[in-house]
Amino acid sequence: MMAEERRTAQPDETEAALALIRAVRRRVRAISDGESCDFCGETLGPEHGHVLGLLDRRLRCACRACYLLFLPRGAGRGRFCAVPQRYRAVRDSTLVQEWTGVICGPVQLAFAFLHSGTGRITVCYPSPQGLAESFLPDGVPIVSALRSLLQPDVEALLCWRRAVGAVxxxxPIDVCYELVARLRLPSNRTDLDALLEEFFDRLHSRCEE
Structure with a gap:
């Protein structure tokens, strides 16, 4: 049996499909106070996908249909990209050692992603005070590994460097921004270790075997 042929939707096709989805759902969607898709207005459940705006770096909530439209890289005239749902524990000791070695000073928590706009690896340090950013120089050994490992913009390498060892x-990049938001909640500042333990345990439970 011949393999099914796959084709990336062209920009005009993507826009037309979005317009059709909006038109249909405006007629059938009941008024709701719940969260809705930022593209077509469909009411969303608690578990839904996200689409990243590559120009403004803002995450949009998306229904399944709109999420799939932006899944191919370059869809939406290259302005948006669906955030994948890949979770994986990194067990490569050399990669982990190199990564934890570039995390600055007393900072124990960091994530890195490949920024397609600059072509550089951006390192972010979340904390209750906010988010600090820096860049890895191209000469750092881990840069080439991260370029081959991460999907640009939408995936990240997240590390918590603990006294008993780094995890x-x-x-997905939206997981990192969720962590940033949770760290900034005043109610979570009293026991950050407990928050991080719960957060990383949840990541582990979602990892691919």
């Missing part, structure tokens, strides 16, 4: 995961 490192490859995660």
């Amino acid at each position: 490192t995961f490859l995660v």
